[in-house]
Structures are given as structure tokens and as C-alpha cells.
Amino acid sequence: MLLDVVRFVRNDVHGKLRVALFVLAVLFSAPREGASSSSGQPASPAVAQQTTPVPTPAQQAVGASGATQTATPPAAGVNIVVLDPAHGGTDLGARGTGGIHESDIVLEFAAQVRTALEAQGFQVVQTRQGNANPSFDDRSAMANAQRGAIFVALHIASTGVPGTARVYVMNDLTSAVDATGLIPWDRAQAPFASLSRKLGDQVQALLAQRFKGSPAVAQTASVRQLRTTAAPAIAVEISSVTVEDRTQLDHMAPGVADAIARGAAAFRPTYVLPANPGEHP
Amino acid sequence: MTRRWRWWFLGALFLAVVVAAIYLPILRRNIRQAAKLQQRSEEQARRELTQPTVINPSDPKVKAKLFWASGADDGTVSAVTVELPLSNDPVLRAKQVLNTLLAGPVDTELRTLPPDAALLAFYLLPDGTAIADFSEALGTATPSGIQSEQMAVDSIARTLEANVPKVRRLKILIHGQEVETLAGHLDLTQAFLVNANAGSGPQAAATPGPAAAAPALTPTAATVKLTAPATKP
Numbered sequence: 001m002l003l004d005v006v007r008f009v010r011n012d013v014h015g016k017l018r019v020a021l022f023v024l025a026v027l028f029s030a031p032r033e034g035a036s037s038s039s040g041q042p043a044s045p046a047v048a049q050q051t052t053p054v055p056t057p058a059q060q061a062v063g064a065s066g067a068t069q070t071a072t073p074p075a076a077g078v079n080i081v082v083l084d085p086a087h088g089g090t091d092l093g094a095r096g097t098g099g100i101h102e103s104d105i106v107l108e109f110a111a112q113v114r115t116a117l118e119a120q121g122f123q124v125v126q127t128r129q130g131n132a133n134p135s136f137d138d139r140s141a142m143a144n145a146q147r148g149a150i151f152v153a154l155h156i157a158s159t160g161v162p163g164t165a166r167v168y169v170m171n172d173l174t175s176a177v178d179a180t181g182l183i184p185w186d187r188a189q190a191p192f193a194s195l196s197r198k199l200g201d202q203v204q205a206l207l208a209q210r211f212k213g214s215p216a217v218a219q220t221a222s223v224r225q226l227r228t229t230a231a232p233a234i235a236v237e238i239s240s241v242t243v244e245d246r247t248q249l250d251h252m253a254p255g256v257a258d259a260i261a262r263g264a265a266a267f268r269p270t271y272v273l274p275a276n277p278g279e280h281p
Numbered sequence: 282m283t284r285r286w287r288w289w290f291l292g293a294l295f296l297a298v299v300v301a302a303i304y305l306p307i308l309r310r311n312i313r314q315a316a317k318l319q320q321r322s323e324e325q326a327r328r329e330l331t332q333p334t335v336i337n338p339s340d341p342k343v344k345a346k347l348f349w350a351s352g353a354d355d356g357t358v359s360a361v362t363v364e365l366p367l368s369n370d371p372v373l374r375a376k377q378v379l380n381t382l383l384a385g386p387v388d389t390e391l392r393t394l395p396p397d398a399a400l401l402a403f404y405l406l407p408d409g410t411a412i413a414d415f416s417e418a419l420g421t422a423t424p425s426g427i428q429s430e431q432m433a434v435d436s437i438a439r440t441l442e443a444n445v446p447k448v449r450r451l452k453i454l455i456h457g458q459e460v461e462t463l464a465g466h467l468d469l470t471q472a473f474l475v476n477a478n479a480g481s482g483p484q485a486a487a488t489p490g491p492a493a494a495a496p497a498l499t500p501t502a503a504t505v506k507l508t509a510p511a512t513k514p
Contacts, residue, residue: 086465086466087465091465093425093465094424094425094426094465095425102425136461155426155427155466156426157426157427157428157429158424158425158426158429159354159356159424159426159428159429159432160354160355160356160426160428161354161355166356166427166428168427186470215355219356221427221428221431221467222431222434222467222468222471222473223427223466223467223468224461224462224466224467224468224470225466227468235427237426237427237428239428240426
């Protein structure tokens with residue numbers, strides 16, 4: 001095929017000209033794509049890291065080449081769950097008297113949650129697989145790089161009634177868009193607050209059915225990890241590392257996994273992705 | 282080496298091993314105790330230096346509301362009324378109530394802040410932003426978890442809200458530094474909204490969250506300038 005093209009170009013002067021134009025076009029467009037992937041910035045509903053602000057829908061509508069992008073048809077629901085087993089590495093998280101470490105248990109919980117989510121048809125991305133400790137921003141960036149994703153962080157508490165589970169959503173953040181129409185990285189969660197609340201309430205209701213003594217609705221807290229996440233995001237915290245026997249926590253894992261998976265599945269149709277990448281719900 | 286000397290040598294070696302087996306655990310225990318004592322005395326010294334008794338008996342006695350754990354084990358805090366001589370100066374008053382809060386309730390189970398934590402400094406900016414600087418123990422000894430960390434911040438903020446009306450926002454520092462989280466979860470890079478109903482402007486929006494004994498606080502976007510405190514302690 002390639003040989004045919006080369007042979008054709010060799011015999012056709014106009015063809016040579018067209019190929020030269022094509023090569024020039026590729027050269028001009030390639031650096032922008034490269035910069036986007038190398039910086040780890042999100043491809044679609046982007047939130048720029050730290051100093052680079054997020055384009056508003058109007059700005060996002062103008063593509064890299066300067067031409068207006070054609071609107072893609074809106075897609076309903078989410079297909080990806082970014083699962084975040086908290087802590088890891090030297091950060092052990094909550095520590096119980098019986099040598100129980102939050103960082104170990106959440107990783108084991110994550111494996112079961114992943115299986116349950118995959119059974120519901122979700123694609124799962126984990127922020128850490130082993131004993132690593134990515135930064136808060138790195139974890140958020142993994143979620144922000146996806147289009148049509150939700151974010152679920154897993155925690156084990158130091159306090160609370162053992163055998164209960166609580167879902168947290170971020171407090172309402174102040175205005176998400178500043179005077180220039182851009183969203184700062186540390187306000188990434190703001191446009192998703194109501195969706196996070198909806199997802200949180202759905203998962204919490206299922207957890208409350210399974211684990212008596214758990215609240216009926218999601219709680220609000222200023223959770224650092226959620227603040228920079230540009231997706232419907234919740235933190236699930238299970239009580240607690242103070243249990244005498246670790247198997248008490250292990251017994252909770254299937255119930256927690258099922259509640260998260262079913263909650264996410266129930267939430268899926270309510271989240272209609274914006275037509276254009278970069279738009280917010 | 283003659284046979285006799287060999288026996289003497291082996292005997293001495295055996296004796297040395299027995300003595301070491303007895304003495305080493307005692308030595309290890311002594312070292313641990315000394316380290317603990319030193320740690321305690323350092324913390325004690327820091328507290329003595331940084332936490333002068335600001336309670337002045339000549340101040341008018343008022344019924345102060347201090348927020349400790351409600352005891353329901355659900356992460357909520359509830360008010361306990363304590364009669365205290367409190368200054369009319371907002372900075373002194375804030376230090377008085379926070380030191381009493383740190384001292385803890387009668388029932389130590391209801392404590393929200395670690396006993397070793399100390400208030401190092403307190404500033405109040407003209408815009409109502411309070412900057413409370415705590416010792417490292419606040420970060421290292423607060424139980425790690427969203428619920429426990431939220432409860433610690435709630436108890437500080439609600440106590441200031443109830444007793445120092447001039448405070449509008451609260452910024453928490455640890456040992457003079459801004460830290461990312463309290464103990465791995467709760468965001469301390471932002472200021473917390475206090476006295477939400479008393480303020481004006483966009484940041485004084487109603488506090489969200491479900492009805493509870495003390496609703497969760499809202500972080501604000503206020504940029505706190507630490508270089509120009511209005512009132513120094």
C-alpha cells in the first residue's frame with residue numbers, strides 16, 4: 001500500500017505537492033497533541049494542573065488548530081470508575097492497636113470493589129496497584145484525564161462505630177469560574193458538587209441497608225482528595241481500625257463493594273455527559 | 282592453649298552471655314523510659330513557654346460554649362457551657378477559650394483534640410480571618426480519618442464561632458506552617474468559614490450538609506496573608 005503511494009507520488013507532480021501539504025499539516029498539529037499527553041493533562045473534561053486554568057466551554061470549542069470543533073452527540077452515563085485506595089507507601093493512614101494499617105486494607109477492599117464494578121460493566125482505573133503513594137494531585141489527575149468517569153476514594157477510619165460505613169462528599173466550594181472564566185485546579189470539584197451529592201446519597205443509602213448504624217445520607221467534609229477532582233467524587237470511610245480482629249473488617253468488604261457498584265450503576269443514567277469535551281455538567 | 286585455660290575461657294564467655302542476657306533488656310527499657318521522659322519534658326516545656334495562663338480572674342465571668350464530641354460516636358460535636366472569666370479583647374478571648382478547649386472536657390472520652398496539642402499563636406486580621414497556630418501534636422496525634430479530623434476542626438471552629446463573634450474565617454497552621462491536611466484527610470490549605478450567618482459577601486453562603494448537631498464547615502477561597510497580622514498576641 002505504502003509502496004503504491006510512493007510510486008504514485010513519484011509519477012505525479014500534483015501528488016507530490018499534496019503529500020508535502022499533508023506532511024506540513026501533520027507537523028503543525030503534532031506538537032500540541034504531544035504536549036497534552038506528556039504533561040498528563042486531561043484530554044477532555046480538563047482541569048489544568050495548578051497554574052493552568054481550565055478552559056470554559058466557549059474556549060474549549062476552539063480546537064488546537066484554531067478551527068471550531070464539531071459538537072459530538074451527548075452520551076448518557078459514565079463508563080469509568082477511578083478507584084482510589086487511599087494512602088500507601090510510607091503513609092500508612094489510620095493505624096489500629098492490632099497492627100492494622102489503613103493503607104493495606106483499602107488496597108484489599110479495592111480489589112473486591114473493582115470486581116463488583118466490572119461486573120456492572122464499568123471500566124476501572126486504580127490510582128495505585130501496590131504499595132505506592134501517589135500525591136493527591138496525581139490521583140486527581142488520573143480521574144481528570146478520563147471522560148465520563150466517577151471517582152471513589154476508599155478509607156478506613158480511626159473512629160466511629162465499628163461495622164458502619166460513611167460516604168463523604170466535598171463541601172460546596174465557592175464560585176467555580178473566576179472573572180476570566182477559568183476554573184482553578186483547586187476548585188475542580190465545584191461544578192460536580194450536586195452530582196457528587198447524588199452519587200454519595202445513592203451509595204450511602206445502600207451502605208445503610210447493609211450496615212446498621214450507618215447514616216442514611218452522605219456527609220459533607222472538606223476532604224483534600226476530592227477538592228481537585230473534576231468528576232462526581234465520593235470518599236467511602238469504613239469504621240474502623242480499632243476492631244480487635246481484622247476479620248471484622250474483611251467481612252465488610254463484599255457489602256461495601258456491592259453498595260459502591262450498585263450505587264454507581266444506579267447513578268450512571270443520571271449523569272449525562274456534556275456534548276463538548278471541557279463543558280461541565 | 283592448655284585444656285584448663287580453655288575451660289576457664291569458655292566459662293568466662295558463658296558468664297558474659299548470661300550477664301548480657303540479663304542486662305540488655307534492662308538497658309533497653311531504661312533507654313526507652315529516658316526517651317519518653319525527654320519527649321514529655323520537651324512537650325511540657327513548649328507548653329509552658331507558649332501557653333501562659335491567659336485566664337485573668339478579674340475578667341467578667343461569662344458562660345462560654347465549648348464544643349467537644351457529642352458522645353454519639355457519629356462525628357458530631359455538641360456544646361458544653363462552662364463559666365469562665367473571659368477578656369473582652371477578641372484575641373485574648375479566643376486564646377482563653379481555645380486553651381480551655383485543648384485542656385479537654387471532664388469526660389476525656391469526649392476529647393476532640395489531642396492532649397499534647399498546644400496553641401502556639403493566635404492572630405486576628407481586620408477582615409475577621411483568625412489564624413490559629415497549633416503545635417505539631419495536633420497533626421501527629423489527632424486520629425487519622427475524615428470523621429475524626431472533621432470533628433477536631435469542627436470543635437475549634439464552633440467554639441470560636443460561639444464565643445468570639447469577630448471571627449469570620451479560620452485558618453489553621455501547624456507549627457507556623459501551612460500544611461496540606463490535618464492528619465492525612467482534611468484539607469487545611471483553605472480557611473474555614475465561621476459565623477456564616479453573620480458575614481456578608483459571597484463566601485457567607487449558608488453552610489451545606491445534612492442537619493446535624495454541628496454541620497460541617499465550608500472551606501473558603503479566602504487568601505490569607507500571613508505577613509500582616511493586625512493584632513499580635
